[in-house]
Amino acid sequence: MRWFIFILIYILVDVYAFQAIRTFSKSAVLSVIYVFISLAFLAAFIYTLSTLDRSRGIEVREMYMLGWFLAFFVPKLILVLLMFGEDILRLLVASYNRFFTEQTSFELPSRRKFISALALGVAAIPFASLIYGMYRGKYRYRVLSYSLEFEDLPEAFEGYRITQISDIHSGSFDDAEKIIYGIDLINEQKSDVILFTGDLVNNFAHEMKDWTGLFSKLKAKDGVYSVLGNHDYGDYADWESQAAKTENLNTLNKLQRDMGWRLLLNEHVFLERGNSRIALVGVENWGAGFKQAGDIDKASNGLMPQDFKVVMSHDPTYWSERLKNDPNNYQLTLSGHTHGMQFGIEIPGFIRWSPVQYRYDNWAGIYKEAGKVLNVNRGFGYLGYPGRVGIWPEVTVIELRRRLK
Secondary structure (H helix, E strand, O other), X not given: OHXXXXXXXXXXXXXXXXHHHHHHOOOHHHHHHHHHHHHHHHHHHHHHHHOOOOOOOOOHHHHHHHHHHHHHHHHHHHHHHHHHHHHHHHHHHHHHHHHHOOOXXXXXXXXXXXXXXXXXXXXXXXXXXXXXXXXXHHHOOEEEEEEEEEOOOOHHHOOOEEEEEOOOOHHHOOOHHHHHHHHHHHHHOOOOEEEEOOOOOOOOHHHHOOOXXXXXXXXXXXXXXXXXOHHHHOOOOOOOOHHHHHHHHHHHHHHHHHOOEEEOOOEEEEEEEOOEEEEEXXXXXXXXXXXXXOOHHHHXXXXXXXXXXXXXXXXXXXXXXXXXXXXXXXXXXXXXXXXXXXXXXXXXOOEEEOHHHHOOOOOOXXXXXXXXXXXXXXXXXXXXXXXXXXXXXXEEEEEEEEOOO
């Protein structure tokens, strides 16, 4: 039944979009090409979805199928909305003319052709953007730097630099040279510590097989630390047994240790400068609607409210649900998870929008509430749609500063 509904909606959208193309051009060849491509993409998309195997997870070629489908279908939705809006306007004007004027027709072929051409031009923008996102945007790494002030930061940590990365999703990678560039970019920041806030893989530990050598090159004075994200537990795959699933997680955890990363599983460590120290607290994933293994009480056992703390928590909802108002005083939290939905518009000082904001209050960048600070990293990698449009892959650099009382 769900396939019937999907195909029906697709055909209805396609028929309407086809009318716009026919209005713009009467070419029979163009019509045949359009119908062939449209039906081919529908068939390929249905075949891809119907043959997905959760025991192996979504593969790169399947992501590209999804990407190309979106690149052809989303513009048609926009085309239909514009043309439908024009049809509604014509209907309203025609009704008005019929009942209140002597004019009987509102149909202007030249006007209709102009609207069709305009709609096709507008629809070309998301088409080009989605294609660009798949082949360039997903590796368009950018460094975002923040200077954050705290009254209770130990003086010895004035100017301390943290590089945060998140959501690597190694099972999606398809260009080693671009990944090398991204890793070099991280090391070039020469931060005191590198923190990874979860989702190393899509589902399986073996997805990191070809990338461990590269990511083991990440170096910082105080080391590289990590936590688990919701995808790292293997919850979105089918397993032959619970033992196999557990073994996968254990392999992933060992792999991080082999890369020289310190994985924090509801625990904390201290970063020291002379006689001063700050606590680095790593919780397992806790998310609204996702796996809830995070335990901040266990992770911070023995810490006092006056201790300065940096919390690594993959899902930002843990900050809003628990951390920002906790009396134990968690000054800075670093999260990821949302990817900024890999799609949106960000023009500093003017606009910041993504559909993901209707799901998450805190979805990208810095948030400050109740004297606490959260940074949501937009992610290093990608998942599902194999690209990024407007929300580029991110390396965050945070400099800690003392605020004078």
